[in-house]
Amino acid sequence: MSPSQSKKLDLIFKLLIGVDLVAMLIIFIHARVWPDFPFPHLGSRLNNPFMFLIVLLVLRGWINLEFRENILGLIKRVATEEPTRIYFFSLLISIQVGLEIMWYLYPSDLYWSLNAEKGYGTLFATAQLFILGIVVLFTARADYGQDADWKDKAPWFLVASVYIFIGVDDLLGIHENFMILGRTMALDSAVFHFVHEWLWFYVPVIMVVVIFLARFFLKRFIYSPKILGMMFVALILWIGVLVLEGLAKTVVEDTQRTDYVRLLIGIEEGFEMFGATLFMLGFSRHYKNLQEKSRTET
Template identity: 25%
Template sequence: MPETTPKKIFTTLLLIILFLLLLNIGSYFHLILEGGHPEDFFFRKTNFNMEKNLPSIFSSILHFSCAVLLLIIGLKLEEFKKRKPFWFLLSFLFLFTGLDELLRIHEKVGKAISSSIETSGIFLFSWVIPYGIAVIIISLFLIKPFFSLDKKTIRNFLISGFTFLLGAVGVEMFTGWYIEYHNLDLTRLLVIIDAFILSTIEELLEMLGLTYFIYSLLVLKSEHKKLTLRY
């Protein structure tokens, strides 16, 4: 793979994210200025906080791309074959998160929890509780093989992971607190500008984190190939 390929793919993905962001913002202001409804076609298909539309499908593709790249690295690159469980587990996790993004499994989990337990504040969106616990447990299994990687890869993975989790968990928990503190109407979150901005930031950080992770995996794959060819 040519050295510039990861950068080209990274740039292309960033341009797609920018395009989706502009559509998301444009559809919101069109909705507000024209007195439309959240069920309007343009808004439904471009809003970051709705399911089965352009942003959610693109985000799912990013997740699935990560899963495929991780699987390829674990299977094809000789240097990493001894750590197959690490790469396969990560691949499975991204396969699940891709399905979750597409089917909104976490929202269904949250509704199930909230129907039996009253949650509030940063846990208003209660899915963050089981998902947060799962992240901690899985991290315990991954931490040793993770820190056996080279420093550049560790740094890249940490940057992408922090960016993604800042959006997926950090902004989500802050949004829950903000909604409760300001007593926002849960039935009108799609049209309330505060909630719109927060949901946009959340999804944007997730997409950026995934995009940088894809770039990191492509760089790792590319550099390993060159090293193999050299020797």
């Protein structure tokens, strides 16, 4: 691709990003600030335009090397450099606490709801998972070096892909399509429909992923009990999310105690968000260790 073509594409992506941000602002104004805002309604969900924004940013980063390096450099600084990383991770945890508080205060507000996948919690969780995927990728490059074989690179790319896919699934509700499909199957089976039906499609894959992640963590982080412990705590939290998801349909949603339902949903979503933060802490700490080792050797 010639430089002139790259510049034209970069300009197109910049314009599309601007249009998308304006669309998100209009949706927000209609939903939260001014319902009668004199502009056509563009919907009530921020999920799709937010996903489109992420895609546009990725495409622009692919076209524009300077833009890509600036974004990667920013994420690398806030996630790995002291004391910035302390502020960054404190901010992530503070946002999670704030989301939990607002969920308890306004459970009927869909935008503060941690149960409905159209609110601020979903947007935050998705953004965090995408950033986590990026942290994994630049940590991978520092870990395996420039001349590594594909077999050394592949596990890292798979780990990053897992986190990014979970973010996409949360944002677009991919698993809900499997739930709709599952409700048409095994209609006479109480066991099959005891849990959310999408779990029957996902659990076999999830089991493989959990085993893969456990092996990966043991192989890469055995040198640091602190990082290894952090990774396995995060993994256990995410397994806890699946257990709570399994209970959600019958045990949680069918109960008449709304305070109990709110508590369990808050715990489930809290496990997912804080688990992602712990994963990011672990990978960024590994990156810092690699950088310190490199400086010592030189």
